[in-house]
Amino acid sequence: MTSDLPGTIELHQSIPHPLEGGTVIGGSSYLDDQGRLEVRLAIKDDAGERRIRHHEGDTFEFAGATWRVTKVFEAYPGGRPRVATLSKIE
Amino acid sequence: MKPPEIVGDYYTNIPPTAQDRYLVRDQANPVPVFDGSPTRDQAAQGTVGDCGIVATLGAVAEHRPDAIKDAIKQVGDGEYEIALHDITEATPAAPVARPTGDITTYRLNDELPVRTDTPTQPPAGIQAESCGWPALIEKAIAAEDQTWDAATKAGWEQAWTTWHKPAVDQDRANAGLGASPDDPPMGYNRLDLGSTAYQRADLLAKLTGEEAEVRRIPGERQGEQALLDGFRDQLSAGKPVLVGTRGLRVTNERLPDGIYAGHAYEVTKVENDKIHIRNPWGYDHPDPMDAKTFWEYYRRYNQDGTRGGYYTTLK
Structure with missing residues (x-):
């Protein structure tokens, strides 16, 4: 039920974002081989466990819905930086 | 409570x-x-x-x-x-x-x-x-x-002001938010700041009623086998082994899959000279790694370029 999902998810470094029923997403951001900010997402949902890599604007499937990577944040040393903002596509 | x-x-x-x-x-x-x-x-x-x-x-x-x-x-x-x-x-x-x-x-x-x-x-x-x-x-x-008694509260207030608050306020500033309170976080907010190897030893002892200790991770001088044997011996004796990753060295550093900066993990097994590590998320565990990979990501870089790290286990 996509209506059971939040409209947006904000990921933070080293922190998972569980939803109900064992569904969870987490990730980290870094520079890819082309020097672009990329987010590596670790997903666990009814479709299983997987790791995917995306840039801002990309879409992906998670928890029965389609999501867009609306923002990837820089990962700075120290503290607990935000990793990415994910928005559910209605 | x-x-x-x-x-x-x-x-x-x-x-x-x-x-x-x-x-x-x-x-x-x-x-x-x-x-x-x-x-x-x-x-x-x-x-x-x-x-x-x-x-x-x-x-x-x-x-x-x-x-x-x-x-x-x-x-x-x-x-x-x-x-x-x-x-x-x-x-x-x-x-x-x-x-x-x-x-x-x-x-x-x-x-x-x-x-x-x-x-x-x-x-x-x-x-x-x-x-x-x-x-x-x-x-x-x-x-x-x-x-907590007054002395413990005072110690926590000092640790908050000295060590934690600057990082929390940096995080809040990056999110466009004002500074955190001068009063230290308590409850879940206190736990949210993370733990040291020593605090994990404290918790091991509180839960088991057994002595728990923090040990230095055997390094290159002691050799790979000392690291692997040390973990293997503790696990064979039924004693937990807890470790933590270093922070990012530079902005946007790319770490291997399943290895997150400033994160605590459990060593679950040493097999075929590979260290198996569990992510407390319950999934996204790092691939089993050799000693060199472990040394790179599970020890901090000191300012003089040397490396150091600790693990927590039952005595």
């Missing part, structure tokens, strides 16, 4: 919450306190940054399941007593946490903080899908600061 504090005034990963009897939300199918003997896989981190506590709970469940079972007693409808051993704390100068022989019992109800920013309102803290013991013990640990 009062409900442990959980507010949005510190690190920004803490969501808005409400108190809810989550374990009995579905009264026809309540979540039991135990689902068989406790196991490490039943301890999975939530959105609180207490990876070291979750990793330690999982490790104790796997190696000392009876210690977990003995720690929790239901004393009424939705009322529990959580018993933790009193200890003298591990420090860099005296890196062994020693039980004193006394026990402190925390009486708490089954209300848990749940996220109100998500329609299904899942727990904000440790996950509670199949059983409730991890969330109840996490709540007791979060409530511990309600029993």
Whole structure:
């Protein structure tokens, strides 16, 4: 039920974002081989466990819905930086 | 005990919450306190940054399941007593946490903080899908600061001001938010700041009633075999091994899959000279790694370029 999902998810470094029923997403951001900010997402949902890599604007499937990577944040040393903002596509 | 504090005034990963009897939300199918003997896989981190506590709970469940079972007693409808051993704390100068022989019992109800920013309102803290013991013990640990004496409170205030607040305020500034309070975080917010190898030793001792210690990770001088044998020997003796990753060295550093900066993990196995490590998220575990890879990511870089790191285990 996509209506059971939040409209947006904000990921933070080293922190998972569980939803109900064992569904969870987490990730980290870094520079890819082309020097672009990329987010590596670790997903666990009814479709299983997987790791995917995306840039801002990309879409992906998670928890029965389609999501867009609306923002990837820089990962700075120290503290607990935000990793990415994910928005559910209605 | 009062409900442990959980507010949005510190690190920004803490969501808005409400108190809810989550374990009995579905009264026809309540979540039991135990689902068989406790196991490490039943301890999975939530959105609180207490990876070291979750990793330690999982490790104790796997190696000392009876210690977990003995720690929790239901004393009424939705009322529990959580018993933790009193200890003298591990420090860099005296890196062994020693039980004193006394026990402190925390009486708490089954209300848990749940996220109100998500329609299904899942727990904000440790996950509670199949059983409730991890969330109840996490709540007791979060409530511990309600029993602190003046000296302990003063020590925490100093640690907050000196070590934690600058990083929290940097995080808040990056999110466009004002500075955190001068008063230190308590409850779940305190746990959210993370733990040191010494604090994980303290928790190991509180949960098991056994001495727990912080050991230096054998380095290149001692050799790869010393590292592997050290972990293997502890695990063979039924003793948990807890480790933590270094921070990022540079902005946007890319770490291997499953290895997150500033994160606590449990070593679960050494096999074919590869170290198997569990992510307390309950998934996204790093690939089994050789000693060189472990040394790179599970030891800090000192300012003089040398490396150092510690692990936590039972003595």
